[in-house]
Structures are given as C-alpha cells and as structure tokens.
Amino acid sequence: MLHATDRAENEFEDIYSGHLGRRSLPKLVIPDGPSDPRTVYALIRDELALDGNSSQNLATFCTTWTEPEVHRLMDDCVSKNMIDKDEYPQTAEIESRCVHILANLWHSPSGARTIGCSTTGSSEAAMLAGLALKWRWRKRHGTGRPNLVCGPVQVCWEKFARYFDVELRQVPLRPGATGLRPEQLRAHVDENTIGVVAILGVTFTCDYEPVAELAAELDAIQADTGLDIPLHIDAASGGFIAPFVQPDLEWDFRIPRVASINSSGHKYGLAPLGVGWVVWRSADLLPEELIFRVDYLGGEMPTFALNFSRPAGEIVAQYYNFLRLGREGYTAIQRVCLDTAAHLAGQIERMGPFTLLYDGEGGLPAVCYTTTDDAGFSLYDLSLQLRIKGWQVPAYPLPPDRQETVVQRVLVRHGISRDVISLLAQDIRWGVEQLIGAPAKRPHVSFHH
Structure with a gap:
C-alpha cells in the first residue's frame, strides 16, 4: 500500500522536490533503482554549470564553439x-x-x-x-x-x-x-x-x-x-x-x-x-x-x-x-583571429608594464608577454586577478634555459570576438590597477596544456 508521500511523488515528479533532487547525488556507489531522465539531466547540468565558461578559457587551443x-x-x-x-x-x-x-x-x-x-x-x-x-x-x-x-x-x-x-x-x-x-x-x-x-x-x-x-x-x-x-x-x-x-x-x-x-x-x-x-x-x-x-x-x-x-x-x-568553409572560409576565420590577436597585442603594449614576446604576427592567433622589470607585480598575481572576472589566462615560466622569464599567453579562437577581447583588455587594466603597490605573492598554481 502506497503512503501519501509516495502517491504524491508518483503523481508529481518535480526535479528539485522529487526523490533524487532532495539529496546529494550518488558519488561512490551506483543507485539501486532508475530515476526520471528529465530529473537526472537537469541535476547533472546544474553541476556542470559550476565549471568555468569555456569562452573565457583563453588557455586552451581547443574548439569551444561549433555550428x-x-x-x-x-x-x-x-x-x-x-x-x-x-x-x-x-x-x-x-x-x-x-x-x-x-x-x-x-x-x-x-x-x-x-x-x-x-x-x-x-x-x-x-x-x-x-x-x-x-x-x-x-x-x-x-x-x-x-x-x-x-x-x-x-x-x-x-x-x-x-x-x-x-x-x-x-x-x-x-x-x-x-x-x-x-x-x-x-x-x-x-x-x-x-x-x-x-x-x-x-x-x-x-x-x-x-x-x-x-x-x-x-x-x-x-x-x-x-x-x-x-x-x-x-x-x-x-x-x-x-x-x-x-x-x-x-x-x-x-x-x-x-x-x-x-x-x-x-x-x-x-x-x-x-x-x-x-x-x-x-x-x-x-x-x-x-x-x-x-x-x-x-x-x-x-x-x-x-x-x-x-x-x-x-x-x-x-x-x-572542409565543405562548409572551404579555403575562403578558413582563410577569413583565421585572418580575423589573427587581427583580433594583433589588436590585443597593441592594447597590452600600450598599458606600460608589459613586454611582448609574440605579437600575433607570423604564427598562431595569440599574444605572449612578460612584465617589465619595474612592473611591481607578478603575472601569477595578475592571473589570479583575471580569474576573479572569470578569465583563465595562464602564467608560467619558459622552458630551460629561459625559465627565469615568466610569461602569460592569450589564445584567440573562432568564437572569441573582438568585443570579448576588448573586455579582456579592460579587465587586464583593472587587474594591474588592483596590483600596483601590492606585494607580489606567487600562488601555488601550475600551468597545464
């Protein structure tokens, strides 16, 4: 015989008040029985929403936008x-x-x-x-x-x-x-x-x-x-x-x-x-x-x-x-990415405390830079400031024998618009303003590709 609460759940399966939504999702043991697919989808999607915004991940080379x-x-x-x-x-x-x-x-x-x-x-x-x-x-x-x-x-x-x-x-x-x-x-x-x-x-x-x-x-x-x-x-x-x-x-x-x-x-x-x-x-x-x-x-x-x-x-x-874009389409997309990277390079160069190592010309659509000797902050500090705004911009040392040089690298991909890059430049300026005069502290973070 069904209890009143069981009858209510059978008649009304709400995502957040149903049996799965009322408790933490199983993490170590497979559950005994099946669950409503709409509920499972919604609850997993809620967890995935805690991930970073892939369009703000300027560390990855990988595609983050598709038709x-x-x-x-x-x-x-x-x-x-x-x-x-x-x-x-x-x-x-x-x-x-x-x-x-x-x-x-x-x-x-x-x-x-x-x-x-x-x-x-x-x-x-x-x-x-x-x-x-x-x-x-x-x-x-x-x-x-x-x-x-x-x-x-x-x-x-x-x-x-x-x-x-x-x-x-x-x-x-x-x-x-x-x-x-x-x-x-x-x-x-x-x-x-x-x-x-x-x-x-x-x-x-x-x-x-x-x-x-x-x-x-x-x-x-x-x-x-x-x-x-x-x-x-x-x-x-x-x-x-x-x-x-x-x-x-x-x-x-x-x-x-x-x-x-x-x-x-x-x-x-x-x-x-x-x-x-x-x-x-x-x-x-x-x-x-x-x-x-x-x-x-x-x-x-x-x-x-x-x-x-x-x-x-x-x-x-x-x-x-290949069929959708052809040579002309790929050329147009990659050219815009390179132009956007060059635009960001110009913005960073004019900020003052940075030295460009790669300005987006002649290679990939990207910018790589280090700080000037008198910058007053580290790129590790700036990377953390940018994370406050949602950006993932890595800071890491160059390989031997130039490991004393710490750099940041920004990748421009298809789907990263000039407007988004302009907002990044604005947040870099904001991060620099927050750090000027503050003691540089290197966080315990590492760069992974």
Missing part, C-alpha cells in the same frame, strides 16, 4: 564506431577524404597514394609519427638507444619518449629565442637520432620554429657526415593556420626532408573535441610492421592507432568544416 549543424551530425554518429570500417564504409570513406584533403593542403607529392589516419587528438598522432620514425631507424641501425631531438615541445613528446624508450634530447632555449634554432642541431644529432621535431606553433609562445632553416641545416649535416635524419612537423595548431593565412611559408611537404606531419582537427581545424590527424609524405614511410589487420568486426581491415574503438562524429564534423 548547430555540427551538433546534429555528432548526434547522427553517436552509435558509429570509427574502427569498424566494414560496418560503416561511408564513414571510413569520409575519414579517407579528410586525409587526402589535408595531404593536398600540406603539398604532399604522393597524390592519391597519400597515407595517413585520424586519431583522438594531436598527441596520439604525434606518437604514431614517432613510432614510424623509430621503426625506420631500427631497420637502418638496430643497435644503440634511439634519440629524438627537439626544442620546447608539448608534453606528448615527453610521453612518447618515456612510453617507447626513446631518449628525448630537448635543446635548451638560447637567449632571446623561443624555439629550436638551426645552429643548435649539429651538437645534438648522431647516428642514433630517429628524427628532429619542428614545432609549427610553440606551445609556450605560439610562434613558429624556422622549419625550412632546420631542414637546410639537416641537409648540410648529411652532406658533411652522411647522417640522413628525417624531419617531423608537429603542426598541432599551425597546420590549420599557415596554409590559409601564411600560404607562402614553406614548412610542409614542399620541403623534401619533411617525412610526416601531425595536427589537431579540434584546435584551429575548428572540429569539436577530439580528433587529430597524421599524414606521411609517402606510404613507404609508414613501416608495414606497425599496421595491424583485424578480421573480427565483419571484414579484414588495416588499423594503425594507439586507440581502437573511437567515435565517428568528430571526423564527420571535420569533413563538414
């Missing part, structure tokens, strides 16, 4: 497993189209014979490229411990080196430099170097490393020593910037020494999280031993990835962007 059609395509693909190419052949075809579009965008000489694949993000794509470098080196040498030479890389390369037993030779920054320089290579490469990584959009400062000059130095090293060292381009962000707004910059497969390129579709490729891409110059640069052939999903299919089951929606969304 409604992308959301609908993602819904249409929610049940599709990207790995099952026999069951979902048209989705697999769309993935292949994206690989070939990117290969063309990056001036691959292989045409229809291009080989590449999608990944869950640029980190996985970088690791796949690193594995290919290692296996090709092993075929050539087979002895000694392999090493990979790079400048201030993103943490995915540190993971690659640790997980796959490769010595990571991170070249220290020279005074005034923000990345690897050609004249540093000769002292760090040897017969066990599997490759050199060049960054098109350094994580810490957002400018580009000089890819063509690095390749030319490797050419000179080969002429002098016989060492034929391939170049991999980590174009996690720049791979979707340079082709559209810096088309004359030679950084891609136009340079013969470039063996492979990785990029993030979910960064300046404008696709939602999470999709990355890796493309090789030619099929022979991906060792056959790294390709697995799977026959238990309905038909034999090759696969080369660290992950297996993956959602298809992000890949379809990437193809939507």
Whole structure:
C-alpha cells in the first residue's frame, strides 16, 4: 500500500522536490533503482554549470564553439564506431577524404597514394609519427638507444619518449629565442637520432620554429657526415593556420626532408573535441610492421592507432568544416583571429608594464608577454586577478634555459570576438590597477596544456 508521500511523488515528479533532487547525488556507489531522465539531466547540468565558461578559457587551443549543424551530425554518429570500417564504409570513406584533403593542403607529392589516419587528438598522432620514425631507424641501425631531438615541445613528446624508450634530447632555449634554432642541431644529432621535431606553433609562445632553416641545416649535416635524419612537423595548431593565412611559408611537404606531419582537427581545424590527424609524405614511410589487420568486426581491415574503438562524429564534423568553409572560409576565420590577436597585442603594449614576446604576427592567433622589470607585480598575481572576472589566462615560466622569464599567453579562437577581447583588455587594466603597490605573492598554481 502506497503512503501519501509516495502517491504524491508518483503523481508529481518535480526535479528539485522529487526523490533524487532532495539529496546529494550518488558519488561512490551506483543507485539501486532508475530515476526520471528529465530529473537526472537537469541535476547533472546544474553541476556542470559550476565549471568555468569555456569562452573565457583563453588557455586552451581547443574548439569551444561549433555550428548547430555540427551538433546534429555528432548526434547522427553517436552509435558509429570509427574502427569498424566494414560496418560503416561511408564513414571510413569520409575519414579517407579528410586525409587526402589535408595531404593536398600540406603539398604532399604522393597524390592519391597519400597515407595517413585520424586519431583522438594531436598527441596520439604525434606518437604514431614517432613510432614510424623509430621503426625506420631500427631497420637502418638496430643497435644503440634511439634519440629524438627537439626544442620546447608539448608534453606528448615527453610521453612518447618515456612510453617507447626513446631518449628525448630537448635543446635548451638560447637567449632571446623561443624555439629550436638551426645552429643548435649539429651538437645534438648522431647516428642514433630517429628524427628532429619542428614545432609549427610553440606551445609556450605560439610562434613558429624556422622549419625550412632546420631542414637546410639537416641537409648540410648529411652532406658533411652522411647522417640522413628525417624531419617531423608537429603542426598541432599551425597546420590549420599557415596554409590559409601564411600560404607562402614553406614548412610542409614542399620541403623534401619533411617525412610526416601531425595536427589537431579540434584546435584551429575548428572540429569539436577530439580528433587529430597524421599524414606521411609517402606510404613507404609508414613501416608495414606497425599496421595491424583485424578480421573480427565483419571484414579484414588495416588499423594503425594507439586507440581502437573511437567515435565517428568528430571526423564527420571535420569533413563538414572542409565543405562548409572551404579555403575562403578558413582563410577569413583565421585572418580575423589573427587581427583580433594583433589588436590585443597593441592594447597590452600600450598599458606600460608589459613586454611582448609574440605579437600575433607570423604564427598562431595569440599574444605572449612578460612584465617589465619595474612592473611591481607578478603575472601569477595578475592571473589570479583575471580569474576573479572569470578569465583563465595562464602564467608560467619558459622552458630551460629561459625559465627565469615568466610569461602569460592569450589564445584567440573562432568564437572569441573582438568585443570579448576588448573586455579582456579592460579587465587586464583593472587587474594591474588592483596590483600596483601590492606585494607580489606567487600562488601555488601550475600551468597545464
């Protein structure tokens, strides 16, 4: 027999006065019974509202705004497993189209014979490229411990080196430099170097490393020593910037020494999280031993990835962007982002207590700056002041040997308007005014990318 309160709940299931809304949500043990879907959705959504506003997160490179059609395509693909190419052949075809579009965008000489694949993000794509470098080196040498030479890389390369037993030779920054320089290579490469990584959009400062000059130095090293060292381009962000707004910059497969390129579709490729891409110059640069052939999903299919089951929606969304925007659309969007970054750089430069390290020209749509010697406050303090206003703007030291320099970096993405950036500049001025004359205290916070 139902009690009166039970009858009332059956007749009137309110989100906040029903059985689930009257108590804290389960956190350690799955509940015994089911609940009303409308209530569960609303209560979880309430918790998610406590997160920061993604449009004010100027630390992330990742897409935070997408068109409604992308959301609908993602819904249409929610049940599709990207790995099952026999069951979902048209989705697999769309993935292949994206690989070939990117290969063309990056001036691959292989045409229809291009080989590449999608990944869950640029980190996985970088690791796949690193594995290919290692296996090709092993075929050539087979002895000694392999090493990979790079400048201030993103943490995915540190993971690659640790997980796959490769010595990571991170070249220290020279005074005034923000990345690897050609004249540093000769002292760090040897017969066990599997490759050199060049960054098109350094994580810490957002400018580009000089890819063509690095390749030319490797050419000179080969002429002098016989060492034929391939170049991999980590174009996690720049791979979707340079082709559209810096088309004359030679950084891609136009340079013969470039063996492979990785990029993030979910960064300046404008696709939602999470999709990355890796493309090789030619099929022979991906060792056959790294390709697995799977026959238990309905038909034999090759696969080369660290992950297996993956959602298809992000890949379809990437193809939507290619069709929706075309070259002209991508160019217009990235140009506006660069113009907005340059506008912010001008605002910061005129404030007085800052020195620009990167002004948004020639690299990614971003600004990187440090304080002047007489600023009277630290960027860690300013970062906390901006958090009061809802902004996430990281402060962190540059890599060795410039770790005494603390910087802030602001990224401008599609969906971050000139008006929003103007409001940020206004709040930076406000934060500076709050800090002038106050003793600088470094908080116990760290920067994560």
